[in-house]
Amino acid sequence: MPDAGPVPSYHPFRSTRAQAQYLDLYDVRARQWPVPSEPAVIDTYYGPTFVRVSGPSDGPPLVLLSGARSTSLMWIPNIRALSGPFRTYAVDNIYDYGRSVYTRAVKDPDDLVRWLDELVDGLELGNPFNLMGLSYGGWISCLYALRFSNRLAKIVLLAPACTILPVSLSFMLRAVFVSLSPGLFAESFMKWLFTDLMCKDRRSRAILEDGVSDMRVASRCFKPKRLVRPTLLKDGELAGIKVPTLILVGENEKIYSARSAVLRLDKVAPQIHTEIIPCAGHGLSIEQPDLVNEKALQFLSRP
Numbered sequence: 001m002p003d004a005g006p007v008p009s010y011h012p013f014r015s016t017r018a019q020a021q022y023l024d025l026y027d028v029r030a031r032q033w034p035v036p037s038e039p040a041v042i043d044t045y046y047g048p049t050f051v052r053v054s055g056p057s058d059g060p061p062l063v064l065l066s067g068a069r070s071t072s073l074m075w076i077p078n079i080r081a082l083s084g085p086f087r088t089y090a091v092d093n094i095y096d097y098g099r100s101v102y103t104r105a106v107k108d109p110d111d112l113v114r115w116l117d118e119l120v121d122g123l124e125l126g127n128p129f130n131l132m133g134l135s136y137g138g139w140i141s142c143l144y145a146l147r148f149s150n151r152l153a154k155i156v157l158l159a160p161a162c163t164i165l166p167v168s169l170s171f172m173l174r175a176v177f178v179s180l181s182p183g184l185f186a187e188s189f190m191k192w193l194f195t196d197l198m199c200k201d202r203r204s205r206a207i208l209e210d211g212v213s214d215m216r217v218a219s220r221c222f223k224p225k226r227l228v229r230p231t232l233l234k235d236g237e238l239a240g241i242k243v244p245t246l247i248l249v250g251e252n253e254k255i256y257s258a259r260s261a262v263l264r265l266d267k268v269a270p271q272i273h274t275e276i277i278p279c280a281g282h283g284l285s286i287e288q289p290d291l292v293n294e295k296a297l298q299f300l301s302r303p
Contacts, residue, residue, distance in 0.1 A: 007103070011101065011223070012101055012102060012222055012223050012225075013221050013222055013223065014220075014221060014222065014223055018220065018221035018222075019221070021217065021221055022097075022217060022218060022221035022222070023099070025214065025217055026071070026073070026098070026099065029073050029210075029214070030052075030073060032073075032076050033052070033054075033073070033076060033079065034076065034079065034080045035054050035055075035079055035080050035083050036054065037052050037053060037054040038052075038053050038054075039051070039052060039053070040052075040053055040089075040123065041099075042118075042119050042122035042123060043122065044094065044115055044118040044119055044122065045104065045114065045115070045118060046094045046095070046102055046103065046104045046106060046111065046114075046115045046118075047094055047100065047101045047102040047103035047104065048100065048101050048103075049091065049092065049094050049100045049115070049119050049122075050072070050091075050092040050098060050099035050100045051072070051089050051090065051091050051092070051119070051123065052072045052073075052089075052090040053087070053088070053089055053090075054079055054083040054087075054088045054090070055082075055083030055084070055085075055086050055087040055088045056083075056085075056087060057087060058087075059083075059085055059086045059087040060085070060086055060087065060129070060130065060153070061086070061087050061088075061089065061123075061125040061126075061129040061130065062082060062086040062087065062088050062089070062129070062130040062131075062132060062300070063088075063089045063091065063120065063123075063125070063129060063130070063131050063132070064082070064088055064089065064090040064091060064132050064133070064137075065091055065093065065116075065131070065132070065133035065134070065136075065137025065138070065140055065141055066090075066091070066092075066093060066096075066133075066134060066136075066137050067134045067135035067136045067137055067138075067161070068093075068096060068135060068136035068161070068227055069096065069097060069215060069218070070096070070097065071092050071093075071096070071097050071098035071099075072090035072091055072092050072098060073090075073098075074134070074285070074286075075088075075090045075285075077285060077286050077289035078285055078289055078292065078293050078296075081289075081290075081293035081294075081297060082132075082293065082296070082297070085297070085301065086130070086300070089123060089125075091119065093136075093137070094106065094115050094119075095112075095225065095227060095228075096136075096227070097218045097222060105225070106227075106228060107228065108228055109143055109228060109231060111228070112140050112143065112228060113140070113143050113144055113147050113148075116140060116144050117144070117147075117148060117151075120151070127150065127151045128150075128151060128152050128153035129151065129152065129153060130152070130153050130154050130155070130156075130300055131144065131145070131152055131154075131155045131156075132155065132156040132157075132158070132296065132300075133155075133156075133157060133158070133160070134158040134159060134285055135158070135159055135160065135161045135255075135282065136161045136227070136230060138157035138158055138159065138160030138161065138163065138247075139160045139161045139162060139163045139230040139231070141155050141157055141160070142155070142157060142160055142163050142233065142241070145241055145243045145245070146237060146240065146241060149241075149242045149243045152243045153243075153244075154243060154244045154245070154246070154299065154300055155243050155244075155245050155246075156245075156246045156247075156248070156296045156299060156300065157245065157246070157247045157248070158247075158248050158249075158284055158285055158292065159248070159249050159250060159253055159255065159282050159284060160230075160247065161230040161255065162229075162230035162231055162232050162255075163230065163231075163232065163233055164232075164233070164238070164247075164256065164261040164264055164265060165232070165256035165257070165260060165261050165264065166232055166256065167230070167255050167256065168254065168255055168256055170254070171193075171254055171255045174188075174189045174192060174193075175189070177189070182215055182216055182219035182220075183216055183219075183220075186212050186215045186216055186219075187212045190208060190211055190212050190215070191208065192254065193254050193281070193282050193283070194208055194211075194281060194282060194283040194286075194287070195252065195254075195281055196250065196252055196279055196280050196281045196283065196287040197281075197283050197286055197287045200287060204286075204287070207286060235268040235269075238264075238265065238268050238269035238272070239268055239269050239271075241269060241271070241272060242271075244273075244299075245271075245272045245273065246272075246273045246274075246275070246295070246296065246299040247261075247265065247272055247273070247274045247275075248274075248275050248276075248277055248284060248292060248295055248296070249261055249262065249274070249275075249276055249277065249284070250276070250277045250280030250281040250282060250283075250284040250287065250288070251276050251277065251278050251279070251280065251281075252279075252280065252281040253281055253282055254281055254282055255282060258276050259276070261274075262274045262276060273299065275295060277291055277292060277295075280292075
């Protein structure tokens, strides 16, 4: 964040009105959180980070990182199951939508890893803790595992962005159009990316429609900023992940080929457990929540 005088009280929003509009919507969505929770705000070098804490106070810690252009609330379909045995910490990424407020720009992957490590320290989780991330959050989780494997028990990555394979050209082109004009392209992009959710049932279509609406509101309310682009890990980096790791990918994944991703991991990082989730795409945690919850809990609970 450039030093250009005092930071307005409504930062990172465009205005006081925009701040109120977004936070009102956020609070409406938060009422759908199906289990008791308590908020925590942790100060970091990059700004105060909002975390939604659920589950038994004596449960082993599980940190949840959301995908890009989303918030901790994306875990609503999963949190009841995950916070049964675990003390869960669902995070609003410091440089994305939600209630976290960045005070410094996040410029590269090292910034994200430093932010996450400071957040974990502030939460006083101790070692080891578990980490689970979807898409962009999965990529961050993987970077953290490479740097701080000694702090982790296990990690679960759901369709990690880039990381395993380059992002498909079709995804990149659609994402560019959405970034230029969310009002025009958000709906078509979301329906393409989450086809399995769109085709599942009426309730699932309503979830998708809410997601489109939320993206449009957020894009209008927040100041524009460029997220750090996810990176492709080298063979040696994937092979060097020593933390027990589970990667789940939907069979209809759009950001890359699920089958090709699993084949690469089997070849260069056979220590990583992989599974393809049927009847799911990039939104596998929402499209097939029961199966994803089951697979994640089986892996995390295994001695």
